[in-house]
Amino acid sequence: MNTSRRKSRKSFSSSMGGRGHQSNASEEAESSKGVSIRGRILEDEDRHQSIESIHVSSTFPSIVGTCTLMCPARERVQRERLRDLSVFERLNGHLGKTSPSLAVKKVKFYIVSHHKLLWSNCNPNISSMHYLNLEQLRKSLSSLYDMYDANRKSSSISKNEAEFRSFYVLLHLSSNSQSVGGSLSLWFQRLASPILKSKEMCFTRKVLRFFRLGNYKCFFATIATESSYLQYCLMEPYINELRILVVSYINYGGYAHSPYPLAQLSKLLRMKESDMESLCNACGLETSIDKVGNKFLPTKQATFHPPKGGFQNYSFLGLEKLQRHTRDEDCITTNQAS
Incomplete structure (x- = not known):
């Protein structure tokens, strides 16, 4: 069972x-x-x-957008009336006044900031701000170039395109500062013919050639006579770099018994004589003075070295003229718009 x-x-x-x-x-x-x-x-x-x-x-x-301005005229007038202007948009610091060339032109703000922050590199906090500002400047230029390329119609060129294209070259004067995008020669090949022939780009290519050839006399003379204020702001680090190089050439290549006149050297480098003496001292070089009061740079000094702690705010003869010309252009543009 x-x-x-x-x-x-x-x-x-x-x-x-x-x-x-x-x-x-x-x-x-x-x-x-x-x-x-x-x-x-x-x-x-x-x-x-x-x-x-x-x-x-x-x-x-x-x-497809049709507005050629960074800020439309009607909006610009309204923002002037409401005093709704950022610091970099204000004409001569006026709270309620701007211009078509300034309104929402952050690129210009970054360029002037690049110039202002350069003299505070000895401060670690300011130094990081200078680096971040430079990165923002490059990004703004890249976005602006993309806009130019996207809005290209036949052979038409935007009013300020040649100037803003020249800024890229001026940021890369030194052969050690090539961008990720490739060499400058390849970059030039991609530009439209009217831009290459513009006065802004002709100036830029000249100073690029003079800088890389070490032709300091033509380099400084061209800047003094043809540069805009914004272009100068971008070139300022390279201006001081070349000044130091010239001082080293004169120190090592001069005759020991023939001191170099500081007045002549300051004229070549577009500096005040007092700033020229300060630069020589910052490079570890001593200066001398004769019985009449003329100052000289004795050569063959073994104490030469690049300035420590960053650059000082050295003068550039003719800078006031560049600043005044920029302000006048903004005033003319504002009057034409109104």
Whole structure:
């Protein structure tokens, strides 16, 4: 009796186990079938959306902007009336006055900040600000160039495009400061012919050639006669770099018994004589004075070294003229707009 019960239980459990396996298999099959159905539904939805997007893009034309100003005239007048102007947009610091060339021109703000922050590099906090400002300047220029390229129509050139294109070159005067995008020669090849022939780009290419050839006399003379204030702000680090190089050349290449007149050297480097003497001292060189009061730089001094602690705010003869010319241009542009 017990044996028969055990057999019946065994056969019952085995039959139930078989049905359990069959049930699991059917459930898995149904599950996989549901997954494949959902997958097909999602694929159909994606295909429908892509077709719909193609239809929309072909039905509605692309939006093309027509405003050539960074800030429309009506908006600019309203912001002047409400005194809603950022510091870098104000004409001569006036809270309620701007110009088409200043309004929302953050690039110019970064360039002037680059010039102001340069003299505070000895402070670690200011030094980091100078680096961040330079990065923002490069990003702003890159965005501006993308806008120029996107809005290019036939051979038309934006009014300030040549000037803003020249800023890129001036940031890379030194052969050690090439950008990630490649060499300057390749960059020049991508420019439109009218930009290459513009006075801003002709000036930029001249100072680039003079700087890399070490022709300091033509380099400083060209800056003094042809540079704009913003261009000068970008070139200032290289101006001081070349000044130090010239001082080292004169010190090592001069005659020991023939001191170099500081007045002549300061004239060549476009500096005040007092600043010229300060630069020589910062380079570890001593100066002398004769009985009449003329100052000289004795040569062959073994104590020469680059200035420590960053550059001082040395003068550049003719800078006031550049600043005044920039202010006059902004005033003329404002009067024409009004």
